Amino acid sequence: MIEARLVWDLWRRILTNDALADAARQPSFDFASLGLTPDETAILADYASTPAATDQTIFMYRSGLVRNALSALRLVPLTNRLLYASGLDADQVARDFTASIDYRDDGPNLWRLAGAFVAYLANLPEFAEEPTRAALSIELSAVALIRRLGELPPASWPDDEALQRPSSEGSNRYIASRAATVASTACDLTPWIENPFSFDSDGALDAVESHWVIYLPNADAAPAYAEVSARAARAFTRLAAPKSAAQLAAETGLAVADAMEVIESFADLGVVTIAG
Amino acid sequence: MSPRSAAVRVDRDTSMTISAFGVGLQYNPELVGWFPFLEQSLDVMEILFDSVMGPLDGPGLMWPDAADALDVANEQFVLVGHSNYGGDFGFDPIETTSAARRHVPLAKRFGVPWVSNHCFYGDGSWADVWSSPLQFSRAEATRVAARARALQNLYGVPLGHENAAYYRTCPGSEMPEEDFLASMIEQSGTYLHLDLHNLYANAVNHGPSGYSIDRFLSTIPLDRIISIHMAGGRWLYDLYHDLHDTVIPDPVWDLLDDVLSRSRPRAVILEYESQALFEGGEEVDRERTIDLILSDLECARRAWDRAYGVGSRRTTRGKVA
Numbered sequence: 001m002i003e004a005r006l007v008w009d010l011w012r013r014i015l016t017n018d019a020l021a022d023a024a025r026q027p028s029f030d031f032a033s034l035g036l037t038p039d040e041t042a043i044l045a046d047y048a049s050t051p052a053a054t055d056q057t058i059f060m061y062r063s064g065l066v067r068n069a070l071s072a073l074r075l076v077p078l079t080n081r082l083l084y085a086s087g088l089d090a091d092q093v094a095r096d097f098t099a100s101i102d103y104r105d106d107g108p109n110l111w112r113l114a115g116a117f118v119a120y121l122a123n124l125p126e127f128a129e130e131p132t133r134a135a136l137s138i139e140l141s142a143v144a145l146i147r148r149l150g151e152l153p154p155a156s157w158p159d160d161e162a163l164q165r166p167s168s169e170g171s172n173r174y175i176a177s178r179a180a181t182v183a184s185t186a187c188d189l190t191p192w193i194e195n196p197f198s199f200d201s202d203g204a205l206d207a208v209e210s211h212w213v214i215y216l217p218n219a220d221a222a223p224a225y226a227e228v229s230a231r232a233a234r235a236f237t238r239l240a241a242p243k244s245a246a247q248l249a250a251e252t253g254l255a256v257a258d259a260m261e262v263i264e265s266f267a268d269l270g271v272v273t274i275a276g
Numbered sequence: 277m278s279p280r281s282a283a284v285r286v287d288r289d290t291s292m293t294i295s296a297f298g299v300g301l302q303y304n305p306e307l308v309g310w311f312p313f314l315e316q317s318l319d320v321m322e323i324l325f326d327s328v329m330g331p332l333d334g335p336g337l338m339w340p341d342a343a344d345a346l347d348v349a350n351e352q353f354v355l356v357g358h359s360n361y362g363g364d365f366g367f368d369p370i371e372t373t374s375a376a377r378r379h380v381p382l383a384k385r386f387g388v389p390w391v392s393n394h395c396f397y398g399d400g401s402w403a404d405v406w407s408s409p410l411q412f413s414r415a416e417a418t419r420v421a422a423r424a425r426a427l428q429n430l431y432g433v434p435l436g437h438e439n440a441a442y443y444r445t446c447p448g449s450e451m452p453e454e455d456f457l458a459s460m461i462e463q464s465g466t467y468l469h470l471d472l473h474n475l476y477a478n479a480v481n482h483g484p485s486g487y488s489i490d491r492f493l494s495t496i497p498l499d500r501i502i503s504i505h506m507a508g509g510r511w512l513y514d515l516y517h518d519l520h521d522t523v524i525p526d527p528v529w530d531l532l533d534d535v536l537s538r539s540r541p542r543a544v545i546l547e548y549e550s551q552a553l554f555e556g557g558e559e560v561d562r563e564r565t566i567d568l569i570l571s572d573l574e575c576a577r578r579a580w581d582r583a584y585g586v587g588s589r590r591t592t593r594g595k596v597a
Contacts, residue, residue, distance in 0.1 A: 002448030004411040004419075005367055008397045015404055046447035053443040056513055057407035064403030075331075107361060107401035108374045110331035150334040220336035220343070 002039060010036075010043050015061045016103040024048050025055045065098040065105060066091060072106075072113040076139040077196035078189075079118050085201040086126045093121070111150065115143035131205045134185035135192060141183035142214050142223040149216060154178040158270025159217040166260070166267045166274065173275040174248070174263050176239040180215035180271035184233065193225045215271045226269055235262045242275035294389050294434065294502070294542050297354055298589025299576040301569075302505075302547045303327075304520075308345070310551070310562060311569065314352060319590040320543045321353040323386065326361045329378035332400070337381055346386060354590065355386045356503065356543065358469075359393040364427060365410055365420050366399035373400075380430045390502050390542070392436040392469035393427075395420075395457070409442040412449035412456035421463035428466050436469030436502040437461070439492075441477040441518040452487075453478075454495035461500050468496060470541070471505035472531045473518055480516040489531070498539040506532060506576060507547040510554060520549035523568050529575060536583035544576050 014020040023029040024047040031041045031048075047054045070090060073080045083090055097120045098104075106113040121127045122136045156162070157179055166174065188206040192199040211233035213226045228236070231254060238251050249259035266272035298319030305327045307313070313321065323346060330336030349355065362375030370376050375393070383391050397408040410416055428435040439457060451459075461468060479489050508522030524546070532544065546569070552559040553568050560568070580589060587593055 001413075001415070002411075004397075004413065004416045004446070004448060007411060007447050008367065008399075008408065011408060012401075012404060015407070043447045047444075050444045052514060056515060057443055061403045061407055064406075068402060105401040105403045107363075107398070107403075108326070108329070108332035108378070109400060111333045146334045150331070153335045216335070220330060220338065220340050222340075 002043060006039055007043050010040050011047070012105075014044070014047065015058060015105075020044065021058050024058070025051045027051060061105075062095075062098065062103060065103060066094045068106075069094045069097055069113060069117050072110045073117050075110060075114040076118055076143065078135040078192055078199075079121060079139050081197065081199065082127065082132050082135060082201055083121065088126060093124075097121075111143050111147050115140060115147070118143065130207065131185075131187040131189060131192070132201075134187050134189055138183050138185055138189060138193075138212060138214070138225075141181060145179075145181045145214055146216065146223065149179060149219075152178075153219060156273070157218045158215055159221070160270070166264050166272075171244065173242040173244050174239055174267075174272050175242045175275040176236055176266070177215065177271045177273065179217075180213055180236070180269075182211065182213055182228075182233045182236050184209060184211050188227075190227060213266070213269065213271055215269065217270065228265075231258075232262050232265065235259065236266060236272070239263075239266075239272055295590075296540065296584070296588065297389075297543045298591065299573065299580050300353070300356070300543055300545045301573065302358070302545055303346075303349065304547065304549050306549050306551055311566060313349065316570075316573070317591045318353050320356050320545065321349055322356050322358050322545045322547075323382070323388070325357055325359050325379040325382050325391075326374065326402075329374065329382060332374055332377060337378065337385070350386055355388055356545070357383045357386070357388040357391040359391065361398055361402045361405055362393055363398050363400060364393045365395065365423055366397050366401075368399045370423060370426055370430075375427055376430060380427075383431050383433065388433060390434040390436060390467070391431050392438055392503060394438050395440045407443070409440045409446050410456070411446040412451050412453055414450070414459070417456050417459040418463060421460045421466075424460065424464040424466045428464070434467045434502055436467035436500075438469040438471050438505065439474050439496075441471070441474035443481065443515060452491070452495070454492040457496050461497055466500075467502040468500045469503050469505065470496075470501045470535065471507070471518075472528050472535065473505065473507040473509060473524070473547075475531065476525065476528050477509055477516050477518045493535065493538075498535070501535070501539045501541045503543045503545060504532065504535065504541050505545055505547055506572075507549075508553075520547045521552075522554045524572050524575070529579065532576070532579050533582070536579060544580060546572055546576060 014024045024044055027048045029048060031044055097117055100120055101116055118136050118140050127136060154177060158177055186209060188208050188210045211228050211230055213228050213236060214223050217224055235248055235252050238248060245260045245263060246256050249256040263272055300318045300320030302322040328338050328342035330338050359375055359379050362379050363373035364375045395410045396405045398405040410420060475489055478487050506524050506528060507520045508524050509516060509518045510522055548569055553565045
């Protein structure tokens with residue numbers, strides 16, 4: 001009796017391991033040389049007894065990974081557009097990427113897959129220069145935010161009508177929403193972010209440091225980007241813990257009125273609220 | 277009145293009390309955007325949960341554009357649910373699977389009268405699913421039946437299991453597929469979603485090694501068939517594949533007539549998964565693809581009407597004297 005769990009576990013290893021995959025295509029392979037347990041060896045020999053079908057399914061698995069990787073990249077439209085504009089063979093890049101992560105199947109965890117693909121591209125020379133580098137960086141920040149929210153959604157979303165807005169009450173303390181994060185880039189990506197599916201990747205961008213609040217308006221929404229000033233970006237980071245306008249002013253060197261203005265502008269986006 | 281208001285419930289004795297709907301089409305992403313779904317007189321439309329759900333590692337239940345499209349479709353059609361990659365029968369705890377975390381809420385959101393799923397392994401994975409038919413063993417029939425029963429309870433509507441098309445059986449299998457399914461269904465109290473093209477594909481690929489459609493159909497509990505899939509496929513690399521990219525082959529139509537005469541499914545659903553169907557080995561253009569799909573739909577309606585009468589479909593009830 002061969003336990004199904006053992007078969008399933010070994011089959012997934014075969015799909016992702018070149019040495020095991022090669023053995024599973026050869027009925028006369030010296031299976032003992034692979035260091036498997038007797039049950040595992042019996043399972044591998046069983047697969048190898050139907051080499052054509054086994055080869056076909058391994059091929060289909062790895063082809064499926066490539067399709068899934070390219071589909072996942074659509075979640076990060078800047079990177080997706082830059083890949084197809086790079087002159088590289090996107091299918092070949094995706095094949096190399098899936099091999100680089102040992103043919104891991106992320107399945108429904110598409111954000112994980114998208115993030116891994118962006119990180120892979122970021123290490124290729126074709127994506128090393130600005131502003132491409134900045135685009136990949138900001139989308140990695142967005143993916144990290146979304147994955148955090150997937151693990152632990154916030155109590156309320158920026159779009160929620162019931163969010164408590166800032167008031168002139170001096171004792172109020174404010175806090176940044178968990179549905180938002182700050183990222184900085186070495187150039188101004190505004191033209192690309194405003195047209196993520198059709199921007200001109202050859203067009204020049206201003207080489208000025210830019211700051212962005214990335215947020216998810218609601219659970220089902222695509223990430224939204226708001227360009228903010230450097231002082232606002234610093235303030236947002238400080239609001240990870242609840243603070244009054246006066247405390248925020250003291251920590252950032254802003255005047256209290258300016259701190260309140262920053263808080264109000266974030267509140268308009270729903271990414272800063274009165275701390276409960 | 278919404279079309280989904282047809283009486284639906286899962287009895288404690290597990291008997292089916294769902295209205296029969298008729299003939300429908302799968303809402304496949306490959307067809308979305310160009311196939312005129314809303315112009316068709318469909319008795320049901322099948323949602324692929326995995327295609328419309330939000331990523332499992334994100335916070336959203338479904339893609340906003342899919343939600344908009346399906347809300348419109350739900351006004352016009354009865355929507356039924358289908359799981360390809362739910363991890364339904366893998367080894368991860370059910371509460372962590374796509375089935376529990378996405379498919380169940382989607383089923384409730386759209387008020388589907390039933391859900392169908394696949395008899396494959398899969399644990400938070402997609403690409404390995406199609407190469408991983410369940411092990412046809414007594415131990416697995418019992419384990420899988422428990423998961424099926426638990427999932428059906430979560431859905432609150434009948435859950436039908438699709439017979440798989442596979443290139444080889446899972447090592448350790450000790451019984452024919454039909455005996456496995458019969459045993460599983462008996463233990464689970466769930467249902468069958470019979471894919472006639474999968475049956476045909478397995479007979480083509482495994483007939484020489486003993487696979488028998490006749491034996492399959494005489495073994496499974498025909499009264500537990502809740503719905504039927506129809507599709508086409510092609511030969512590639514010396515194997516016949518369930519690719520959903522051709523019209524439905526004649527032998528599969530013959531099977532439909534046979535099964536409709538012996539059972540009482542609630543729907544027959546046609547599947548296509550290509551932007552250009554193959555005809556005579558060649559890809560045809562979009563216009564021809566639409567014509568071929570509509571022609572298949574009409575064939576299916578005629579088959580249903582031959583079996584159950586011309587006024588027996590949701591869209592024809594009350595319209596025929």
